[in-house]
Amino acid sequence: MCSPEEAALLRLEEVFSATLARTNSLVLQPLLTAAEPSDPQGRECLRLLQQLHWSSQQLWEVTEESLHSLQERLCHPDSVRLESLLLLRGADRVLQVYMEYIESYTSCMVVQAFQKAAKRRSGYWRVQRKVLRQLLWGMSSEGSVGTALVEVLCQPLTYHVQQYVFLLLSLSDTIGEHHPTRELVVHTTTLFGDLQSFMRQALDQAVATQALWHTLSSRPRDVLCIPARRLLQDSQDVPVTVTPLRAERVLLFDDALVLLQGHNVHTFDLKLVWVDPRQDGCTFHLLTPEEEFSFCSKDPQGKVVWQRKVTEAVCQVLRGKKDFPVLGAGLEPSETPTCRCAAYTFRAEGRLCQATYEGQWCRGRPHGKGALKWPDGRNHVGNFCQGLEHGFGIRLVPRASEDKFDCYKCHWWEGSMSGYGICENGTDEVYKGYFQAGLRHGFGVLESTPQAPQPCKYTGHWERGQRSGYGIEEDSDRGERYIGMWQADQRHGPGVMVTQAGVCYQGTFQADKMVGPGILLSEDDSLYEGTFTRDLTLVGKGKVTFPIGFTLEGSFGSGAGGGLHTQGVLDTAALPPDPSSTRKRQLGLGVFPVESRWQGIYGPFWAFVHAGCPGELQEALLGFHVQSSRALRKSQEYLCCERTHPEDSACRMEDILEELLQHREREALQQCLRKALSNPLHPLGKLLRTLMLTFQATYAGVGANKHLQGLAQEEVKQHARELWAAYRGLLRVALQRKGQAPEEDEDAETRDLQVHGLVLPLMLPSFYSELFTLYLLLHEREDGLYSQGIAHLSLFPDTKLLEFLDVQKHLWPLKDLKLTTNQRCSLVRDNCFLSATECLQRIITTVDPREKLEVLERTYGEIEATVSRVLGQEHKLPMDDLLPLLIYVVSRARIQHLGAEIHLIRDLMDPIHTGGLYDFLLTALESCYEHIQKEDMRLHRLPSRWNSRAPW
């Protein structure tokens, strides 16, 4: 059964549909058919009318649809249920269409589009007046055509919605309490009731806005008048004064806040207006990106009105659509959201002048992720805090010439670069290192790219953007490497120069020039002590020591026709110099204290640890992992930080510290440290990696010079100590975070034990190849003699060699030889003491000095075991017997570069072993090595010619 209300609704829709159709043909169509207006305002009006026409079409369609659904229902009341009516099931859509129409209609109204259009065809409309009157009720004959048009396009709609509400209300009354559709009907009634309120408010706002445009002088009107803009509050209605900007009039629109001050119009986008929640009598405060004001009203009510209106307007604009049914609906009496996303171009003078920021904001300041673009092409993408760059950010700065950019991928701290960063200067050079206050500071590497015109590389310390402190500079054009002190971008202080040719010198520099005396070592091991210049010209007093021992002391200078001119005393009587004085002379020892040599690397680490290892600074310390920046350069439009974020990777600081806490027993600790040191994202791994970088920069290539071995080995040992201290520092933080007491300070002996037993073996492989090369070069000559000795001894059959070395016959392991009875001199080689020989050869399979010593100890064990087997009883070898046997084993093991090995072991051995077993073992090995170098070992052919009266 259908209710009479439904029938009434049907009739209502029929009438409305007809009205719309008539209005369309009699009013809208003629309005649109006017000739294309020439002025922009006219065109704007036409566009608005077209929009209205379209909305009206929608309205008509939806009405027809509703009508159709009502007809269905009335024809088949039993099969078509009540809720299938469009008004009920599609109320939201119907509402939407009505709201759009109202929107279009009010926009036309605000800019007086009807009046303007009517005026353009005034002749036509005068004739049509009668028709218009028919469409309206109660229109006085005096009203202008314009007013009539305004009315005729709105009145039917208002009436229609009113009727909807009325009929729906009665429908809900008639269908009874328990009808299943009742709730839907009630809800729809409310919706249409709300629509009425919405329409009323929209019309009111439009009327007020239209009135406002009339009262404003032409200049502000031209600036401000936009069809979609509605006035929400006017200081002429509720007075308010604004400080510090003394505005005469304050207008709150639905999208902007406008302050009028004389001829000046200050517009503030509501998206970037924050209402300060602080309460202050009759005053409230507004924040905008560049200005802050106080709004002061005469009485508290006025202040409440303004504050509420502004808050509502801001919230509405941030929601992006009109509040329904009225402004501020559904809004708690709350504050404006503190964080937003918006774009803004700064206007005030200063570093941000004309720059556009797009991104996250908080209380009037860029805060969070965002992008900043300057009109000169500078471009910054990254994190912001309180209006300043803070956290990771990438900045591109275009170069004055060419299509090149400086690219800074860096950590920022309150607006300037701070922490680790990578800076590419055009395509010529790259700086990777630490910054402070926007300048290179601390440790960093500046390297020219392969395509740069002038190749150079600096690895070292910086101070406020300039090279300062200890640093290595490579000049591959000149084939030179400078190792030493810098100041204000110049070589200054003690320095060592090594060259491709093998010549090296040590001296004092001042403003990039050598001053005072220095030491010059040539590749043939001549030594010059005195004054000379950077291009190796001897000038002034000096002394040359030749490898054969002659010395020449006097004054030197350039000869007239080139060459060297000297006046001095040649002393040919001097003894050959002690080889360690020139050939093994070490440069730089004592001038670059090893404790402070690379402090720039440890500095940021300790700052991080002392700050308690905050996760946010982790990246600033460790650097970040960015893929190629080529793509970045190409599209500076949108930079993205495609780096592995520390939070994503498995290296969160908490986990790192937790892991240290979990692994404190020796074995576990070793595992844990090994893992840490091999992980570049771990603070310790990062330290090691940076140290390797500096080590290679110093001692690889040109730096592979025997005179630098001393510097290198003390550096490695120091790094081991520092890494251990670094581990202890991290552990301390880990304990602190858990509220546990820190570990007691260890004494020097325990520390040395850990450093040599634990850290050194783990980190040494990273430095070994460069370090061993230096030992190799330093002991080249001895190793050469030793090799001759070995080569000579290897010609001997086993028994001959044992005899030659005076090993007592009863110790000969003849059981190991297959001899016929009368074959005392067999040709068998490499059979005796084979186990010991093979054991000793393993010394080169490890880099850890301790393991090498253990190999040595096992070798002695093997010798003793063999002897005991030969004698059939346990035998303890005194040195008289052991040394010849050992020489035998060493000569058979044929280890290359044994001298380099021995000296490396001795230098890196834990000093606790001094005087002890390992020291003894090593000394015994060294004595064998020395012995094999002796002339009679290398040159004598036959054992019988052995001269027992050796010189001593």
Place this chain on the structure above:
Amino acid sequence: MMAIRELKVCLLGDTGVGKSSIVCRFVQDHFDHNISPTIGASFMTKTVACGNELHKFLIWDTAGQERFHSLAPMYYRGSAAAVIVYDITKQDSFYTLKKWVKELKEHGPENIVMAIAGNKCDLSDIREVPLKDAKEYAESIGAIVVETSAKNAINIEELFQGISRQIPPLDPHENGNNGGIKVLNSSMPGTRPCC
């Protein structure tokens, strides 16, 4: 806990005079509560009490053959004491001893304690070196002298006690730290000879 001082002692003397026998006797006669690693009879350790200190002797044997003499400096560098052994039945071995003393005076560590041991005193009937000669010589160079018999364990203990007594006591302000104190390489670092 008593402080342990490690003392490096090197053994010098001709081959066959019984250098290692003396040490073996010294080390093995008495129970050594520190299980010390040894390399045959070439490197041995023994700890003895001396006053309120423990002296841990790290005893380095050397090869006595003349052809190895030039290697000796490697062994005696950093030694606190040297035991120079001769055979009382061989005059030659006493000459060798004198050479060693001379070399130590010239190239050995400063303040090295020298102890002269005339071994094989059980064979005094075939003696070639009179005790008086040895004593006079020792006095002239300020060394300890003692005639020993490794075979019969005569004067072995006394020899090392004598060395202990000659070792200057520790500087009191030097042992501010705890536990073991190492007073070894007084003349060690950087003076490695290169032959």
